[in-house]
Amino acid sequence: MRYVDAGYAAALGTLLVYAITLALRRRRWARAFKVAQADQLVDQPDADGTTARVVPGVRP
Amino acid sequence: MWRDALLVAGKDLRIEARSRVALWQVVPFAVLVLVLLAFAIGPDAAPLRAAAPGIFWIAVLFSTVLSIQRSVAIESGEGTRDGLRLSGIDPAGIFLGKAAAIGLQLLVLQIVLWAGVTFLFDVRVHVVWLAITASLVATVGLACAGVLYGALSAGLHVRDTLLPLLVLPVLAPVLLAGTKTWQAALDGNASSGTEWLRLLIPFAVIYLVIGIVLYGPLQEAA
Amino acid sequence: MTATGQTARPIPRAPAQSPSPSALSAAAAGRSPRWLSVVGLLGVIALGFTVWLGLWITPPDAVQGNLARLLYIHPPIATVALYWAGGVALVGSLLYLWPRTRSLFWDRLAASAVEVGAVFAALTLVTGSLWGRPAWGVWWTWDARLTSTALLLLLEIGYLALRRVPADPAVRARRCAVAAILVAIDVPIVHFSVDWWNTLHQGGTFLDPGFKLHAHGSMLWTFLLGFIAFSLIFVWLLGMRYRIEVLQDHVGDQELEVSLAERWDEGAGLAGAGAAVGVGVGTAPPPPSGSAP
Numbered sequence: 001m002r003y004v005d006a007g008y009a010a011a012l013g014t015l016l017v018y019a020i021t022l023a024l025r026r027r028r029w030a031r032a033f034k035v036a037q038a039d040q041l042v043d044q045p046d047a048d049g050t051t052a053r054v055v056p057g058v059r060p
Numbered sequence: 061m062w063r064d065a066l067l068v069a070g071k072d073l074r075i076e077a078r079s080r081v082a083l084w085q086v087v088p089f090a091v092l093v094l095v096l097l098a099f100a101i102g103p104d105a106a107p108l109r110a111a112a113p114g115i116f117w118i119a120v121l122f123s124t125v126l127s128i129q130r131s132v133a134i135e136s137g138e139g140t141r142d143g144l145r146l147s148g149i150d151p152a153g154i155f156l157g158k159a160a161a162i163g164l165q166l167l168v169l170q171i172v173l174w175a176g177v178t179f180l181f182d183v184r185v186h187v188v189w190l191a192i193t194a195s196l197v198a199t200v201g202l203a204c205a206g207v208l209y210g211a212l213s214a215g216l217h218v219r220d221t222l223l224p225l226l227v228l229p230v231l232a233p234v235l236l237a238g239t240k241t242w243q244a245a246l247d248g249n250a251s252s253g254t255e256w257l258r259l260l261i262p263f264a265v266i267y268l269v270i271g272i273v274l275y276g277p278l279q280e281a282a
Numbered sequence: 283m284t285a286t287g288q289t290a291r292p293i294p295r296a297p298a299q300s301p302s303p304s305a306l307s308a309a310a311a312g313r314s315p316r317w318l319s320v321v322g323l324l325g326v327i328a329l330g331f332t333v334w335l336g337l338w339i340t341p342p343d344a345v346q347g348n349l350a351r352l353l354y355i356h357p358p359i360a361t362v363a364l365y366w367a368g369g370v371a372l373v374g375s376l377l378y379l380w381p382r383t384r385s386l387f388w389d390r391l392a393a394s395a396v397e398v399g400a401v402f403a404a405l406t407l408v409t410g411s412l413w414g415r416p417a418w419g420v421w422w423t424w425d426a427r428l429t430s431t432a433l434l435l436l437l438e439i440g441y442l443a444l445r446r447v448p449a450d451p452a453v454r455a456r457r458c459a460v461a462a463i464l465v466a467i468d469v470p471i472v473h474f475s476v477d478w479w480n481t482l483h484q485g486g487t488f489l490d491p492g493f494k495l496h497a498h499g500s501m502l503w504t505f506l507l508g509f510i511a512f513s514l515i516f517v518w519l520l521g522m523r524y525r526i527e528v529l530q531d532h533v534g535d536q537e538l539e540v541s542l543a544e545r546w547d548e549g550a551g552l553a554g555a556g557a558a559v560g561v562g563v564g565t566a567p568p569p570p571s572g573s574a575p
Contacts, residue, residue, distance in 0.1 A: 007352045007412040008333060011359060011405055015515060018401050022522040029529035036536035084443040092436055095429075103424045103479055179411070182420050 061153045068149065068157025073164065075134055082165045086126050087172055093119040094176050105182055112181040113242035117235050119173055120166065120202070124231065125224050127162050128206040132214050132223075141214070141279070151276030155207055159271065163203035170195050186248035194241035194253070194260060198234050201264035204271045205230050211278045233263055318521040325514030332511045335504040343501075349416055354504050356409040358512040360431070363406050364469075366516050367399025368434075372466040375459035386531070389455035392462055393445055394523035398516060400438040406431050426477035433472050437465040451531055 076082050097115045101107050108115075135141050144154065174191075177183060185191045209227040213219045237259040244253030314322075336354035343350030374392030377383040410428060411421045422428065441461050445454065 003412045003416050004337070004348055004351045007409045008337060008355065010408050010412070011355050012329070012333070014401065014405055014408075015519075019519060019522070022519065022526065026522065026526050026529065029526055029533060032533045033529055033536065036533050036540065039536075039540045080446070084439070084446060088436055088439045088443065095432060095436065098424055099479075105420065105423070108424075180422050182422065 061150045061156070064150045064153025065156035065160060068154050069160040069164075070157075072131065072134065072158060072161035076161070076165065081130055082127065082169075086123050086130070086165070087169060089126060090119045090123040090169055090173055091176055093122055094173070094180060098180060108181045109183055112177050112183045113239045113246060114235075115181070116173055116177045116242060117238040120170060120198075120238070121228065121231055121235055123169055124162075124166060124202045124206050125227060127165055128210040128227065129220060129223060131158055131162055131207065132210040132219070136214070145279055151279050152272040154279075155204075155211075155271045155275035158210075159200075159203040159207045159268075162206060163199050166199045166202060167195070170199070183246050185242075185245050187245040187250045187253065190250055190253045190257075191242055191245035194238055194245070194257060197257065197260040197264050198238045201234050201260065201267055202231060204264065204267035208267065208271045208275065208278070211275060233259060237263070314522065314525065318518060321514055321521070322518035325511055325518050328507060328511035328514060332504060332508045335500065335507065340500045340504050346417065349413060350501075352409060352413040354508045355512070356406065356413055357505075358508040359402055359409060360406040361509065362512050362516045363399050363402035363431070364434070366513060367395045367402060367520075368466060368469070370395035370520065371399060371462045375462035375466075378455055378459045379463075386451060386455060389451075389459060390524055390527040390531070391520075393441075393458060394520050394527055396438050396441050396445075396462065398519045398523055400435060400442065401519075402516070403431055403435040403438060407435065424476070424479075426473055426479070429476045430469055430473040434465075434469050437468060441465060451534075 094115060097111070097118065098108060101111050101115075135144060145151075174185070178185070206227060209223065209230065213223045213226060216222060237256040240256040241253045241260070244250065244256070332354060336351050340351070340354075342348045346353075371392045374388040374395060378385070378388040378392065407428070410431075414423065414428075415421050441458060444461055445458050447454070449457070
């Protein structure tokens with residue numbers, strides 16, 4: 001019966017851990033996406049050809 | 061020299077941590093070798109159990125070759141090796157650092173392979189200290205000889221086919237001694253195992269010393 | 283400060299090439315779609331019932347005793363790994379390669395299926411070994427099913443290693459699609475050859491080749507419930523993994539755009555003070571260690 005319990009625990013545990021890692025990864029990449037988006041918006045050039053620059057050290 | 065070694069080892073390990081090549085390629089490859097050898101030796105459990113130590117060390121040896129190729133490839137970019145030489149880092153330090161990085165990866169690999177062999181071939185290590193000591197000493201020898209021969213073949217176009225040909229015969233004593241010690245560890249026969257340790261230890265020491273001495277001149281010549 | 287809270291005006295780029303960032307962000311960075319969460323919830327509930335029924339309510343098997351309880355979860359997990367995951371990976375790869383239906387959607391779906399499938403394949407081996415140890419006395423035996431599953435796992439790891447090699451998404455997609463098809467062809471071949479080689483693994487406890495069901499009553503219902511539960515869980519995990527795949531590709535695109543914009547600016551002679559724009563300056567994945575929005 002020990003083996004059975006171990007099997008159920010392994011199956012449920014692994015799937016739980018995997019689901020959690022997926023959720024964490026999604027959150028990490030979503031954050032990276034937002035950051036990358038912000039940089040793109042700031043980096044776009046004005047109509048006259050100059051660029052709205054980010055002052056070093058200040059993040060939007 | 062030691063500080064340089066730590067520097068280089070840290071660099072190699074950090075590259076590995078970022079790219080995870082060893083994790084995703086070398087470890088699966090080693091497990092694959094286990095599986096393929098199982099195919100070759102047959103479905104019956106008894107021959108597999110008898111061959112388990114040998115299979116373990118063959119997998120380690122082939123993986124060592126892969127690791128060396130990877131270690132050399134890290135610096136195969138344009139001018140990287142020249143930059144390393146010109147940076148003023150002690151070549152013996154480079155040698156030790158690279159050997160340490162490879163050695164660490166090999167140790168992790170052996171842990172995985174140990175689990176794999178236990179699981180797939182239905183064996184159990186009875187004299188644990190013997191197996192661990194043999195693995196540690198053998199790994200030193202493998203890493204040192206490996207880095208040395210890697211440097212030897214580094215600049216060559218035929219590097220990928222030449223390196224295995226050059227280094228595997230050199231590593232044969234490790235295969236022999238490693239297999240015998242692990243066999244003893246599996247059988248529970250400590251005394252015959254320690255006999256074979258007497259081959260592994262000199263091998264490791266010799267290649268460690270040779271590496272420290274010859275790596276610098278080797279870099280100059282390449 | 284979030285992207286939406288910034289004070290710099292969002293000025294449209296002079297050469298307008300990129301798709302609207304807001305549309306992408308809404309789709310990609312938002313929470314899981316409703317139907318996926320529902321599937322996940324149903325799967326978890328079904329799984330809970332399966333465990334409850336399997337471990338407590340159902341009677342022990344006449345022959346195997348309590349050990350048979352593992353058979354409520356082992357065959358469903360194996361089915362998911364082999365057929366659901368493998369099927370999605372194969373079909374997705376084929377559809378990607380077929381010019382009429384080519385779309386990165388299929389490639390991303392296939393890749394997600396391979397990863398989730400690898401997890402299930404590993405679980406198949408684990409639950410199978412835990413069943414085999416008391417049943418046969420050994421953790422492992424080199425019979426056709428176990429060996430093929432082990433090889434499937436190795437092949438899937440190979441695919442995942444291949445996928446991690448940095449490349450243009452279309453190139454990577456084509457490469458991986460071919461790899462997936464080769465894997466799908468290979469597994470049956472391995473299975474048949476190992477079968478000729480030896481057989482020990484028992485035939486299905488519940489199902490005959492003639493598809494006559496042997497188990498009765500609560501055992502049968504639990505078994506079917508297990509299949510449903512794990513299938514739902516598979517779909518849920520697949521969906522979650524797919525979204526990560528999409529996000530990764532979009533982040534890669536955004537970082538590329540940022541780098542291009544900077545090169546453009548430098549070319550226009552505007553390099554100089556304030557040249558350091560935060561993150562993603564041409565660096566490939568992994569993403570920056572998260573700065574909280």
